[in-house]
Amino acid sequence: MDRANFSEIVPLFIDVAGNLALKYGSVEEANRFARALPGQVYLYNFDYVGPPSPMTPGFPYDFPNSVGHGDELKFLFPMSNVLNEEHTQMAKIMVDLWTSFAITGVPQADNVIPWPAVSRPFGPYFRLVNPPEQKEYFVNELTNSVEKARGPRKLSVSPATCLDLFLNRSPKN
Incomplete structure (x- = not known):
């Protein structure tokens, strides 16, 4: 890594911030509740890449396949008609899982x-x-952004990047 290239470590900062603010606390609570209520606690990581979030439309993520906090809400409560057939299928799976859990205490869906x-x-x-995939060790999700950033990068919707917005500077062309 080039020491002068701060953007190379942005995914690491995203993981650290996301882990501290969201993921680690959630998984710790799941662990505590699971000890108190065996067989009644279900843990997930939402990592489905769908249409742009209505909260941050056109946000120039620095690497492909980015999923932000709360992105699953657009599948549980569609706010627009931007869901294509594949996205609609994901929405149905999620609604079925959540509804089943609310009714029976066990998240289930057809063909899942x-x-x-x-x-x-x-x-x-x-x-x-x-x-959906069953995984065994949630700690592997804590480096999600770093793993995605290691893949090939592609230009976002605009030439600006998260780093440009953070530093309030014009993008380099």
Whole structure:
């Protein structure tokens, strides 16, 4: 990594901030509740890339396949008609899982693998993509942004990047 290239470590900062603010606290609470209520606690990481968020339309993420906090809400409560057929399928899966959990205490959906309850520290859990995946160790989700950033980068909607916006500067052409 070039020491002068701050943008190379932006994904690391995103992971650290996201972990401290959101993921780590959630998984710790899931672990505590699972000890108190065995077989009744379900953990997930939403990682499905859908249409741009209505909260941040056109936001120039620095790397592809970015999923932001709260992005799952556009599938549970569609606020516009921007869901294509694949996105609509994901929305149906999620609504079925959430509805089943509200009614029976167990999240289930047609043609979806069983979602196991948390039974040990950090797992198992569901990774909500299409189709959903069962994973075993939630700690692996804590480096999500870094792993995605290692893939090929593509230009965002505009030439500005998160870093440009953060530093309030004009993008380089």
